Amino acid sequence: MTKADIVNEIAEKTGIERNDVQTTIEAFMKTVKGSLEKGENVYLRGFGSFVIKKRAKKTGRNILKNTTIVIPAHNIPSFKPAKTFAEGVKKKVAVD
DSSP states (O other), X not given: OOHHHHHHHHHHHHOOXXXXXXXXXXXXXXXXXXXXXXXXXXXXXXXXXXXXXXXXXXXXXXTTTTEEEEEXXXXXXXXXXXXXXXXXXXXXXXXX
């Protein structure tokens, strides 16, 4: 499912104009991204959490050049689904 599919489905279910739904979804994504960039996690009860995971410095290998490189410590965004959300997906996918 793409962002356009989500916008169309929400517009159909709610009767809200497609452009208004798209603006709202864009604002939501921008807000989540901005919060994570500031180092703040985002918690959506019943859906999941957008959190920042810290990756430690490590040594990597370039197998083509047969050299080692140091990958610096960095942060990455991650999504952790809520327990009920994950269980619902497991049940639906297992049945289908």
